[in-house]
Every structure is written in structure tokens, then in C-alpha cells.
Amino acid sequence: MSGGGLWLRGDAARLGLALELGATRVLNPAETKDVVWDVLELTAGGLHYTVDAVGLGSVIEQALGVLRSPGTCATVGLQGLENEITVDQGHLLLGRTLKGVIERDADPHVFIPGPAPDCSA
Numbered sequence: 001m002s003g004g005g006l007w008l009r010g011d012a013a014r015l016g017l018a019l020e021l022g023a024t025r026v027l028n029p030a031e032t033k034d035v036v037w038d039v040l041e042l043t044a045g046g047l048h049y050t051v052d053a054v055g056l057g058s059v060i061e062q063a064l065g066v067l068r069s070p071g072t073c074a075t076v077g078l079q080g081l082e083n084e085i086t087v088d089q090g091h092l093l094l095g096r097t098l099k100g101v102i103e104r105d106a107d108p109h110v111f112i113p114g115p116a117p118d119c120s121a
Helices: 014-020 034-042 058-063 089-093
Strands: 006-008 025-026 045-053 065-074 098-099
Touching: 014 025, 025 034, 034 058, 045 058, 058 065, 058 089, 058 098, 089 098
Parallel strands: 006 025, 045 065, 065 098
Antiparallel strands: none
């Protein structure tokens, strides 16, 4: 991962790997009371892009909740072919986008136009 960014993961070993690969911040959701609030605080108002790699409704809800307006959440996680989720329409009415992504569905230069900003300040 070049350019830094924020990684959320419950596995300490993978958080360490994220730092080795260039993440500027890591956050273990199991060690926080409110993931959304912590991310909004760390990023001074939210992220422009998020990627859900889990596919659980609660994770997608959090990925939408930490976005700025406008912002885009791509979901690539898969829990199964029939995986119903519920989305608070308020997230979408604020100009946020939820996009399902399959192989070759997104141009990485458009979806991630450049390095993530350094959130260490």
C-alpha cells in the first residue's frame, strides 16, 4: 500500500503488516467503543473513500458512516450470494455512494486517484 491511509482490522498481526506496508494509522475495532466516531476524529471529518472487504451489514454501515459528503464506499466483501443488508437512507441522501464491485469493475486510478492523505497530524 503506497501513500498511507487508515486501516481497520481486528487482527494485531495484520495491523502490524499494514503499518509495514505504509499505513499511517491503524485502528483495532475491538479496542474502541465507537469505531465511526474514532475514525471521524482521526480524519478531521471523515474519509473520501472506504472499502468494505467483509460483507457484513454492520461493517458496511460503519464504512458509510465514516465518509465525508460526498464520499464513496466500495463493497467487495462477500458473505454469500444471498446476503441481505440494511442501509440507513440518510447516508445516501447526504451524497454518499455505496457501490458493489466485482473483478475489473473499477478503474483504480479513478476510484483511488492518488495517495491517501497523512492523518498523523
